[in-house]
Amino acid sequence: xxxxxxxxxxxxxxxxxxxxDIMEKIVEPFRAKEGVKLLDYQSDKDHNRMVVTVVGQPxxxxxxxxxxxxxxxxxxxxxxxxxxxPRMGAVDVVPFxxxxxxxxxxxxxxxxxxxxxxxxxxxLPVFLYEESxxxxxxxxxxxxxxxxxxxxxxxxxxxxxxxxxxxxRLHPSAxxxxxxxxxxxxxxxxxxxxxxxxxxxxxxxxxxxxxxxxRFCKAIGVELKDRGIVQVSMNMTDFTRTxxxxxxxxxxxxxxxxxxxxxxxxxIGLVPMAALIDSAVYYLGVEDFSMEQVLESRLME
Amino acid sequence: xxxxxxxxxxxxxxxxxxxxDIMEKIVEPFRAKEGVKLLDYQSDKDHNRMVVTVVGQPxxxxxxxxxxxxxxxxxxxxxxxxxxxPRMGAVDVVPFxxxxxxxxxxxxxxxxxxxxxxxxxxxLPVFLYEESxxxxxxxxxxxxxxxxxxxxxxxxxxxxxxxxxxxxRLHPSAxxxxxxxxxxxxxxxxxxxxxxxxxxxxxxxxxxxxxxxxRFCKAIGVELKDRGIVQVSMNMTDFTRTxxxxxxxxxxxxxxxxxxxxxxxxxIGLVPMAALIDSAVYYLGVEDFSMEQVLESRLME
Numbered sequence: 001x002x003x004x005x006x007x008x009x010x011x012x013x014x015x016x017x018x019x020x021d022i023m024e025k026i027v028e029p030f031r032a033k034e035g036v037k038l039l040d041y042q043s044d045k046d047h048n049r050m051v052v053t054v055v056g057q058p059x060x061x062x063x064x065x066x067x068x069x070x071x072x073x074x075x076x077x078x079x080x081x082x083x084x085x086p087r088m089g090a091v092d093v094v095p096f097x098x099x100x101x102x103x104x105x106x107x108x109x110x111x112x113x114x115x116x117x118x119x120x121x122x123x124l125p126v127f128l129y130e131e132s133x134x135x136x137x138x139x140x141x142x143x144x145x146x147x148x149x150x151x152x153x154x155x156x157x158x159x160x161x162x163x164x165x166x167x168x169r170l171h172p173s174a175x176x177x178x179x180x181x182x183x184x185x186x187x188x189x190x191x192x193x194x195x196x197x198x199x200x201x202x203x204x205x206x207x208x209x210x211x212x213x214x215r216f217c218k219a220i221g222v223e224l225k226d227r228g229i230v231q232v233s234m235n236m237t238d239f240t241r242t243x244x245x246x247x248x249x250x251x252x253x254x255x256x257x258x259x260x261x262x263x264x265x266x267x268i269g270l271v272p273m274a275a276l277i278d279s280a281v282y283y284l285g286v287e288d289f290s291m292e293q294v295l296e297s298r299l300m301e
Numbered sequence: 302x303x304x305x306x307x308x309x310x311x312x313x314x315x316x317x318x319x320x321x322d323i324m325e326k327i328v329e330p331f332r333a334k335e336g337v338k339l340l341d342y343q344s345d346k347d348h349n350r351m352v353v354t355v356v357g358q359p360x361x362x363x364x365x366x367x368x369x370x371x372x373x374x375x376x377x378x379x380x381x382x383x384x385x386x387p388r389m390g391a392v393d394v395v396p397f398x399x400x401x402x403x404x405x406x407x408x409x410x411x412x413x414x415x416x417x418x419x420x421x422x423x424x425l426p427v428f429l430y431e432e433s434x435x436x437x438x439x440x441x442x443x444x445x446x447x448x449x450x451x452x453x454x455x456x457x458x459x460x461x462x463x464x465x466x467x468x469x470r471l472h473p474s475a476x477x478x479x480x481x482x483x484x485x486x487x488x489x490x491x492x493x494x495x496x497x498x499x500x501x502x503x504x505x506x507x508x509x510x511x512x513x514x515x516r517f518c519k520a521i522g523v524e525l526k527d528r529g530i531v532q533v534s535m536n537m538t539d540f541t542r543t544x545x546x547x548x549x550x551x552x553x554x555x556x557x558x559x560x561x562x563x564x565x566x567x568x569i570g571l572v573p574m575a576a577l578i579d580s581a582v583y584y585l586g587v588e589d590f591s592m593e594q595v596l597e598s599r600l601m602e
């Protein structure tokens with residue numbers, strides 16, 4: 001019996017978005033490595049930050065991530081860093097996302113292994129966050145990062161913010177790192193035929209988890225000024241449990257109250273095929289469908 | 302610039318569905334071959350036939366198909382073959398289907414190369430069919446195969462049925478082969494909340510190409526006796542041009558005339574992810590969506 005190939009995604013964020021040479025050196029470990037595929041890397045000068053998207057089998061991906069973190073620690077000095085995006089480290093955050101034949105528990109284990117290895121190799125304090133968090137107050141990345149690089153030395157000396165791995169002091173030039181496991185995020189925005197932002201905001205409050213809506217949905221109202229319309233802009237944080245079609249149909253229902261219609265939607269960036277196939281199966285009413293029937297699913301085994 | 306990996310599917314049908322040993326020898330060339338993946342093989346004793354589903358890069362897939370055809374010619378004797386399914390050869394039909402980074406024109410070329418090679422290597426008469434057909438009357442497999450093994454010797458002596466490759470006489474034990482390129486087939490059935498087969502038949506006639514419906518849709522009415530309902534059973538012969546959601550919505554509209562509702566659907570066997578994602582994008586109204594946004598599409602590059 002052939003063992004099924006496991007695939008995991010990693011989307012590390014590095015605090016360098018201006019120096020092309022440094023960015024290339026950081027992504028280098030993801031290139032031409034057996035079992036690892038560099039899908040994308042995008043940088044933003046204003047944020048002074050680079051986001052890398054890479055997929056691979058757990059063991060080689062782990063090696064490549066550890067190597068890239070080493071490069072970033074060597075080449076980025078947070079004491080000289082400025083940018084609009086909040087950050088606490090040269091390597092700011094390292095999320096791992098299960099893609100195929102990979103349980104969340106295994107993804108958490110992988111994130112802990114990487115946290116242990118980079119803290120030991122590079123003398124870095126590491127926080128576990130999201131599904132890997134060691135306490136509820138450490139789940140949310142914004143809470144972990146609050147205070148940023150400049151305030152972090154004082155923060156980690158408090159018992160409740162003691163790092164999960166590594167020394168109880170900031171790395172002088174590279175700060176601290178958050179490492180964790182999470183589900184794939186889908187950025188899904190639904191457009192409405194009104195220019196009234198209050199309506200989009202009001203609907204966002206009804207569909208999002210925070211204020212009484214769907215469990216794995218974050219949402220805000222956004223104005224699309226050039227089109228003269230508004231949208232409910234969502235982050236679907238676990239499409240396997242809160243499906244895209246469900247948030248769409250709920251928005252449609254809530255919009256009726258205002259005599260407003262859904263006129264379209266957007267998906268920003270990458271999306272796992274299952275998130276869309278799930279909605280197709282709902283709308284087409286397909287009975288007893290299995291993802292094993294999808295040709296590409298079989299090809300990736 | 303890395304060249305994009307091409308993928309093509311082949312679904313050869315062999316006239317042996319009873320002898321396990323012979324079937325294993327025929328599929329053997331598809332196993333453990335670099336660049337080729339055996340997805341499935343199913344046999345039917347009554348039909349006395351085996352259908353193999355295999356995907357791979359054009360060059361190694363071609364080699365494997367030629368080898369499997371050789372095995373079948375060696376091991377199957379059509380003079381002793383009986384089964385319910387019409388057949389004209391030990392290898393009855395060899396369709397090639399473009400899957401990724403593969404144009405139909407390239408798939409036709411591949412089918413012609415395979416036809417040339419198996420006719421030369423095994424002294425087989427070969428007909429090109431479907432997209433590869435050398436004349437309109439040879440496009441339809443049923444027309445090519447009509448007369449079957451027993452009537453084929455007389456048929457190929459007629460000018461209009463002269464084989465495209467190989468000798469103008471039947472192979473004594475292996476008969477003749479049809480080779481061609483076609484789009485992926487999706488078997489899509491839509492269930493109705495009535496037990497009246499006439500209604501399913503009538504709707505089938507309205508949605509299928511043959512009698513005035515959608516260009517790439519074949520359809521018949523079918524009774525699901527155990528559930529007390531009927532269905533419109535379809536073969537979608539090119540989902541890139543006749544989408545699944547379009548046939549579904551057309552059936553819904555036609556069913557209204559009878560006060561009948563669509564209550565569900567079925568997809569039988571394998572389906573390319575694009576066929577379903579296309580319907581998700583329609584129902585969710587996603588603007589400017591690109592298949593390049595699908596994670597699995599990027600992984601397969």
